[in-house]
Amino acid sequence: MVQEVLDIIRGYNTVIIHRHIHPDLDALGSQGALAEILKISFPNKNIYIVGEEDKSLKFVKRMDDISDSEYNGSLIIICDTDCESRISDKRYKKGDFILKIDHHPNVVPYGDLNWTDVSASSTSEMIYDLFNNGKNGLLLTNEAARLIYAGIIGDTGRLLFNNTTNKTFSIVNELQKWDFSIEDLYTDIYKCNLNLTRLKGYILQHFHISKSGVGYIKIRNNILEKYKVMPNEVTHIINIFSDVDGIKAWTFFIDEKDHIKVRIRSKKIPIDQVAQQYGGGGHFLSAGATIHTWDEAETMLQQLENHVNVHALVDYH
Numbered sequence: 001m002v003q004e005v006l007d008i009i010r011g012y013n014t015v016i017i018h019r020h021i022h023p024d025l026d027a028l029g030s031q032g033a034l035a036e037i038l039k040i041s042f043p044n045k046n047i048y049i050v051g052e053e054d055k056s057l058k059f060v061k062r063m064d065d066i067s068d069s070e071y072n073g074s075l076i077i078i079c080d081t082d083c084e085s086r087i088s089d090k091r092y093k094k095g096d097f098i099l100k101i102d103h104h105p106n107v108v109p110y111g112d113l114n115w116t117d118v119s120a121s122s123t124s125e126m127i128y129d130l131f132n133n134g135k136n137g138l139l140l141t142n143e144a145a146r147l148i149y150a151g152i153i154g155d156t157g158r159l160l161f162n163n164t165t166n167k168t169f170s171i172v173n174e175l176q177k178w179d180f181s182i183e184d185l186y187t188d189i190y191k192c193n194l195n196l197t198r199l200k201g202y203i204l205q206h207f208h209i210s211k212s213g214v215g216y217i218k219i220r221n222n223i224l225e226k227y228k229v230m231p232n233e234v235t236h237i238i239n240i241f242s243d244v245d246g247i248k249a250w251t252f253f254i255d256e257k258d259h260i261k262v263r264i265r266s267k268k269i270p271i272d273q274v275a276q277q278y279g280g281g282g283h284f285l286s287a288g289a290t291i292h293t294w295d296e297a298e299t300m301l302q303q304l305e306n307h308v309n310v311h312a313l314v315d316y317h
């Protein structure tokens with residue numbers, strides 16, 4: 001697969017790399033690292049990265065500002081994005097060929113070529129694979145190593161979640177040999193602004209746990225306004241009560257005025273099917289959906305409750 005991917009890349013002079021909306025460390029890390037690798041390995045190609053920026057993640061990578069004409073005859077690579085509706089910057093449609101690189105289940109393939117690896121901890125890990133398997137032609141830089149490291153740290157919760165494999169550890173081991181400051185990276189990643197810290201306090205006071213072990217919190221818009229926190233910032237604190245004894249899965253309902261964002265996480269029981277029933281999706285243990293009423297939130301919670309109840313008997317490990 002890596003060879004196929006490299007053959008496609010070799011055939012284009014302009015490569016424009018996209019990723020998902022509301023970027024996270026893995027989206028920016030994989031996108032930025034791939035750009036770094038391609039720039040140093042193919043100095044004659046035009047390589048760009050595009051998409052909306054997140055204020056709190058500017059330390060990871062800044063985007064390029066390019067004109068529409070750059071898309072003529074270009075190769076589009078889309079990192080870390082499971083479905084088309086989540087692609088940031090809709091101009092990807094203007095490209096000549098779409099290559100998807102992703103570690104989410106390939107439920108809705110949209111690329112002309114799809115490289116998906118659900119066993120990878122992160123898309124950033126796949127970018128390392130690309131470099132590693134394409135070694136004869138590809139080079140890495142300190143900056144690319146920093147970006148891949150950031151992406152892996154983001155999606156594995158600092159090598160804590162069960163998507164962390166032996167391979168992930170060996171890649172991290174290799175990356176540590178490159179020249180970048182892991183300490184500075186951690187300082188940037190784990191800094192939390194005061195407003196979000198106060199909101200943490202509110203959530204810890206008000207979340208509920210159901211009989212089956214579903215933790216949940218409904219965050220209404222007036223609360224977000226009171227604490228001066230943007231809805232998408234809440235994702236940064238999604239795990240704050242996950243370690244409470246008895247919790248098997250947990251859900252945040254985040255009021256975004258015209259809709260409600262649902263984020264579901266789970267320790268062992270796969271919960272992506274519940275998200276799919278509401279038009280959402282994601283990973284087995286980390287999924288999301290969008291709903292429109294608080295009644296729907298109640299139905300969803302009930303469904304999650306039943307789901308966790310039924311699956312609690314299965315031996316996941």
Ligand SMILES: [Mn+2]
Pocket residue numbers: 026027080103122123155
């Ligand atoms: Mn990812």
